[in-house]
Amino acid sequence: MSERIVQVDVQPNPYPVVIGPGVLAQVGPRLAERVKGRRALAITDSNVGPLYGQTVLDSLRSAGFEATLLTLPAGEGTKSLESLARVYDACAEAKIDRTSPLVSIGGGVIGDLTGFAAATWVRGVPFAQCSTTVEADVDASVGGKTAVNHASGKNMIGAFYQPQFVLIDINTLETLSARDYIAGLAESVKHAIIRDADFFAFHESNLDAIRSRDPALLPALLERNVQIKADVVARDERETTGLRALLNFGHTIGHAVESLMARMDLPWRHGEAVAVGMAAAAEMSVAAGRLDRADAERIIALLERIDLPVCAPLAEARADIHKLMQLDKKVAAGKLRFVLADRIGQATLYDDIQPAWIDAGLDRVLC
Numbered sequence: 001m002s003e004r005i006v007q008v009d010v011q012p013n014p015y016p017v018v019i020g021p022g023v024l025a026q027v028g029p030r031l032a033e034r035v036k037g038r039r040a041l042a043i044t045d046s047n048v049g050p051l052y053g054q055t056v057l058d059s060l061r062s063a064g065f066e067a068t069l070l071t072l073p074a075g076e077g078t079k080s081l082e083s084l085a086r087v088y089d090a091c092a093e094a095k096i097d098r099t100s101p102l103v104s105i106g107g108g109v110i111g112d113l114t115g116f117a118a119a120t121w122v123r124g125v126p127f128a129q130c131s132t133t134v135e136a137d138v139d140a141s142v143g144g145k146t147a148v149n150h151a152s153g154k155n156m157i158g159a160f161y162q163p164q165f166v167l168i169d170i171n172t173l174e175t176l177s178a179r180d181y182i183a184g185l186a187e188s189v190k191h192a193i194i195r196d197a198d199f200f201a202f203h204e205s206n207l208d209a210i211r212s213r214d215p216a217l218l219p220a221l222l223e224r225n226v227q228i229k230a231d232v233v234a235r236d237e238r239e240t241t242g243l244r245a246l247l248n249f250g251h252t253i254g255h256a257v258e259s260l261m262a263r264m265d266l267p268w269r270h271g272e273a274v275a276v277g278m279a280a281a282a283e284m285s286v287a288a289g290r291l292d293r294a295d296a297e298r299i300i301a302l303l304e305r306i307d308l309p310v311c312a313p314l315a316e317a318r319a320d321i322h323k324l325m326q327l328d329k330k331v332a333a334g335k336l337r338f339v340l341a342d343r344i345g346q347a348t349l350y351d352d353i354q355p356a357w358i359d360a361g362l363d364r365v366l367c
């Protein structure tokens with residue numbers, strides 16, 4: 001079987017995530033089936049464009065689209081209002097109307113930016129997402145959260161907006177840097193911890209194949225991630241019941257670590273900071289009496305074996321971490337909320353967090 005399809009069951013428009021080698025070339029025909037317009041604007045970054053831009057343009061053109069490509073600088077800085085303005089200018093130039101699709105080709109940065117442009121240009125145009133990083137394959141491309149950053153914080157300006165479909169071409173992972181590849185795996189471990197103990201064990205027993213990007217294993221790994229994310233999103237699309245909040249396991253301390261490393265001019269990948277955040281959350285879960293010590297050690301050992309960091313050089317920055325945690329989007333009425341693991345495969349959002357648990361978590365991960 002050459003491709004796997006996971007349906008994301010959001011209403012009123014469920015859509016497929018297609019996973020497999022070479023699926024990038026399906027973008028044109030799949031869009032032609034779903035949209036009326038025959039003009040399309042593809043958006044990518046300066047690393048991904050030269051590698052995969054032409055494949056997407058060829059596919060769009062052979063399906064009858066008049067297609068153009070906008071290439072923006074690579075990096076988180078592109079998730080900005082300034083880049084958004086460039087996308088809108090390109091939409092105007094390409095005469096994108098409500099029937100004409102935008103197509104993202106890239107990781108979470110291009111996906112989030114293009115999705116938000118699609119949600120807002122002429123109050124909404126169709127959107128297809130071609131994912132090219134592990135971070136986007138297992139997490140960012142599924143679920144309809146789109147955004148750009150603001151000076152006051154990450155993802156502050158955004159919308160929930162679902163694509164027509166997502167294409168995850170596993171061949172694109174061959175060119176991804178080792179650092180980005182490994183960092184994205186943190187979200188895969190997160191999905192296993194919060195929802196699926198067997199999937200956690202799958203990581204442990206297939207570690208070499210995962211780390212070496214074995215094409216025989218990648219489809220199954222990515223498919224299970226998309227299933228877990230799609231299931232959570234279908235049950236709680238707008239984060240109203242608390243279920244979707246579980247996806248933030250490791251992210252409260254993780255986001256603080258990410259901001260502080262960036263401030264020190266040693267920017268870490270999001271997944272690296274989340275790995276440290278998950279190690280802290282595992283330790284906190286033990287302190288809270290929720291998780292067995294042995295399971296916390298299993299979590300931390302798996303992260304280490306993947307080559308993800310489990311501590312951050314921020315021992316001097318404890319006070320800053322506390323300050324940043326107060327800015328977390330999960331803070332409700334001034335009260336910190338934390339996702340803790342009850343066991344491997346199950347997590348819960350708690351709002352009765354004791355300072356001693358946070359101390360235990362930080363003691364474990366600050367070095």
Ligand SMILES: NC(=O)c1ccc[n+]([C@@H]2O[C@H](COP(=O)([O-])OP(=O)(O)OC[C@H]3O[C@@H](n4cnc5c(N)ncnc54)[C@H](O)[C@@H]3O)[C@@H](O)[C@H]2O)c1
Nearest residue numbers: 047074107108109110132133135136139140145172175176
């Ligand atoms: N919307 C969501 O639900 C969600 C979830 C998780 C993360 N995110 C967002 O995703 C972003 C991080 O995503 P990311 O890690 O994919 O970052 P990214 O898009 O910046 O990609 C990482 C780097 O890899 C390069 N690259 C991408 N694909 C490549 C390929 N196939 N070959 C070679 N190089 C390639 C990019 O140019 C970039 O330099 C953050 O902004 C984060 O907020 C969003």
Ligand SMILES: [Zn+2]
Nearest residue numbers: 187251270274
């Ligand atoms: Zn994340």
